[in-house]
Amino acid sequence: MRILLLILLVLSQTCLIAQVRNGETFQKDYQIKIAKTNTPVKIDGVFDEEVWKRAQKVSSFWQKYPDDKAKAKHATEVQTAYDDKFLYVAYTAYDSGKVFIQSLKRDIGHDGNDCVALVIDPINTRNNGFFFVVNAYNAQSEDQLTSNGDGVSFSWDQTWFSETKRYGDRWTAEMAIPFKSIRYPADKKMWGINFVRVDTKTNEYSTWTNVPVNFSSHDIGYTGALVWEDAPPKPGANTVLVPFVTTEVTENRLNGDPLSAKPNAGFDAKIGLTSSLNLDLTVNPDFSQIEVDRQVTNLTRFNIFFPERRTFFLENADLFSSYGIDPIRPFYSRRIGLDKNGNKIPILFGARVTGNIAKKTRIGFMNMQTGRQGDYAPENYTALSVDQRIFSRSVIKAYFLNRANFLTDAEKKANPLDAFSRNAGIEYNYSDLEGKWGAWATYHHSFKPDIKKDNGYYSLGVSYNSRNFGFVQDLTNLGTNYYADMGFIERIENYDASRDTLVRVGFKHSYTNAEYKIIPTKGKLIGIRFELENYIVFNQDNSFNERNTSFSNSIEFRNTSRFSYGINDSEVDLLFPISFTGATPLPVNKYRYQNLEVNYRSDFRRPFSFRISGGTGGFYNGTNRSLSAGITFRKLPNTNLDLNFQYNKLEFPDPYGSTELFLISQRTEINFSTKVFWTTFFQYNTQRNNMNINSRLQYRFKPMSDLFLVYTDNYFTSPLFKSRNRALVFKLNYWFNL
Incomplete structure (x- = not known):
């Protein structure tokens, strides 16, 4: 622990003297002057307005992936302009004339699509920004960016405008982003x-x-x-109201509830x-249009994390x-708004305040109130977070969480720990100016x-991320009585099958990850990665656990x-x-076992692509053989068909039994245009004894205004x-x- 604290201190001082390639030098080397126009630009992808004839043009893009040492193979030209309401951006992307996209749906993102994107940081602190993406068929995506470099979810929604045109040797994209949508001084x-x-x-x-290859393109x-x-125009007031109406027809045969409409x-x-x-x-929010969770096979001893x-x-979730x-x-x-089994609990209302109150200070406040659902008591959730930027890219942040439960006296007496749950914490996240060193x-x-x-949790860690080498070391201690009713802790609750009960056990862990990357400049290969990972868990008395x-x-x-393969060696002292x-x-005992897994994914750009993986080896005192496969058919730009199959065969010596687990999913996506989408998702899961069909028709009749028709059906597999x-x-x- 002392060594990690020393490293943390040294790195903090290093940021003051380091001379490296970074955003500060980039803003001297890469500058574009924005042109002013008094005439609104027609967003049609044609660029025939007068302002585009005089606006500065930048090109000569750098490769970011698979390497960052050469210029891009195909030329791209960009211009910027503005009037009193909009920021305009014009792209010309030269290529063979054929384009590839995965979908016409909004928020499909940038990965795996021919697209262009804009990254802007209006406050210019390298702390927060915005990401606007449009693919070659004019499907839009947008999100907010943060300095921690996490992946984008495209959950942030704003109204903006774009249009694309496709030609024999290029395609063009024109964007108009309202100033009031992005907020800035x-x-x-x-x-x-x-x-x-x-x-x-x-x-x-x-x-x-020239973004380094080891960072995201939108960093x-x-x-x-x-x-x-x-000075740019004042952004003006930005007030949006989104009312909704729904009608839900339900039937629950498992509980004997008849057909009803609400x-x-x-x-x-x-x-x-x-x-x-x-x-x-938000008042009485409704999430019925949200796609169902993707089911998984769980072969761990603990609950698994499902994404929000x-x-x-999702908006501003990083706070x-x-x-x-x-x-x-x-x-x-x-x-x-969800119980432990994923069932809906009614949310009555909520409020959230997010943003910057100073150049380097960002805050988040949220309060949500749920209603009673059967035996599930009403609850109030409060979250407060403050991020303070220090040095160049480092942050000190603190939070407070409170869950208050409106229990009856009888409920309080039966479950006194449910009355309330509060959490508070402080974190220091260091990053050097270049972004390689972290702690x-x-x-x-x-x-x-x-x-x-025994109600504390603390961790120390250090990371390094360069072009060819990456390293992470984390040390964590979590007390048995550290509760997080508003959070998720993977292994704090241990299931005791002999007593059919959950037992809380605190733990300490050490996580180490090291990887080495080779980036060939020629030939058929573009990346070779070797990764070594070690995760070791100790009980609170420092005895070995896993x-x-x-x-x-x-x-x-x-x-x-x-193509990839992996070899695992596991050791468990089962509690x-x-x-x-x-x-x-x-039974409670010590187990050690090994397994091997091999994976292959074909060229996903072809009309038919496939993926296959297989694994075999030990599993506690038995064996686990697995096979998974998937096939995708695409007919651009409208149709995507995806079929996945997963099989696990677990065999243990008598009397511990054997079983076969099947997980089958099929997804059909038909995009009639960038406004009308139909998606059907089928899942068959023997581990959960559930078969689900979720079909959704969406019509975006106006920017950010939608009509949904959603059908969901659940059956037993046995x-x-x-x-x-x-x-x-x-x-x-x-x-x-x-």
């Missing part, structure tokens, strides 16, 4: 900006600035400068409080959900009725196909009996086709810019 005359292009045919990402630490001769209504609102602070309101899909909780590390998150938004130190504390000890050591090697080909077959539980429940939902929402 009006006196800022230099913005951070970058331009991104994805050319799927050549398997290449390129950027205007806001490597922007150039957008230079304003005059109308509903509510609204969301977005209000710009200042040039950089926003208020979001509800858009209200709350980035605390902790992946297996330990104090805030997990799926705790709000963190965190402390978290939980508060529960009558619990005074270890998993793995080595993997992956090879990526220039035609987008991939409680567990069964994976429904037979006699495996007995096959025995009905559980079904629902048909009609939803209409309308986006008003006030």
Whole structure:
């Protein structure tokens, strides 16, 4: 621990003296002057307005992926302009004339699509920004960016305009982004900006600035400068009201509930409080249009993490959900409005304030109120987060969480720990100016009725990420009485199969990951990666609990196909009996086993592509043989058909049983245009004894205004086709810019 603290201190001082390639030097080397126009630009992808004849043009993009040492194979030209309402961007992407996309749906993102994108940081602190993407068939995606470099989810929604045109040797894209949608201080005359292009045919990402290969193309630490001769127009007020109405017809045969219909209504609102602070309101929110979870086969002893899909909780989610590390998150938004089994709990209303209150200070506040659902009592959830930027790219942040339960006296007496749950914590996340070195130190504390000890969680870590080498080391200690009712902790609750109960056990862990990357410049290969990972867990008394050591090697080909294999060595000192077959539980004992897995994915750009993986080896005192395969058919730009199959065969010596697990999923996506989409998702899961059909028709009749028709049906897999429940939902929402 002392060594990690020393490293943390040294790295903090290093940032003051390091001379490296970074965003500060980029904004001197890469500058584009924005042209002013008094005539609105017609968004048609043609570029015949007068302003495009005189606006500065930048080109000569750098390769970002698979390498960052050469210029892009195909030329890209970009121009910028503005009037009193819009920021305009014009792209010309030269290529063979054929384009590849995966979908016409909004928020499909940039990966695997021929597209162009805009990265802007209006405050120009390399802390937060915006990402606007349009693919060659004019499907839009947008999101907010943060300095931690996490992947984008495209959950942030705003109204903006674009149009594309396709020619024999190029395609063009024209964007118009309302100033009031992005929020900024009006006196800022230099913005951070970058331009991104994805050319799927050549398997290449390129950027205007020379972003290092080991960082995301949208990393806001490597922007150039957008230079304003005059101060940009004031963004103006940004107030949005999105009312909705729904009608839901349901039938629950499992509970004996007859067919019934229920109308509903509510609204969301977005209000710009200042040039950089926003208020979001929701009353009686409805998420019936959200796609169902993708089911998985769980062969661990613990609960698994399902990602959040509800858009209200995804916007600005990093302010709350980035605390902790992946297996330990104090805030997990799926705790709000969903019970432990994923069933809906009604949310009555909620409010969220997010944004910057100073140049380097970002805040988030959220309050949500749920209603009673059967025996599930009403709850109020409050979250407060403050991020303070220090040095160049480092952050000190703190949070407070509170879950208050409105229990009856009888419920409090029966479950006193359910009365409330509070968490508070502080984290220091260091990053040097170049973004290669990182380190963190965190402390978290939980508060529960009558619990005074073993209720802390802390971690220390260091990371390094360069062109060819990456390293992560994390040390964590989590007390047995650290509760996170608003969060997710993967292994704090241990299932005891002999007593059919959950037992809380705190733990300490050490996680180490090292990888080495080779980036060939010629030939069929574009990347070779070797990775070594070790995860070891100790009980609170420092006795051994579990270890998993793995080595993997992956090879990526220039035609987008991939091959990989991995070898794992596991050792477990089982604390409680567990069964994976429904037979006699495996006894408390020490187990050691090894397994091997091999994977291959073909060129996904072809009309037919496939993926296959197989594994074999030990599993506790038995064996696990697995096979998974998938095939995808695409008919551009309208049709995607995807079929996946997963099989596991677990065999243990008598009397511990054997079982076969099947997971089959099929997804059909038909995009009639960039406004009308039909998606059907079928899942068959024997482990959960559930078969699900989810079919959704969406018509976007106006920007950000939709009509949904959603059908969901659930059956047992055994007995096959025995009905559980079904629902048909009609939803209409309308986006008003006030």
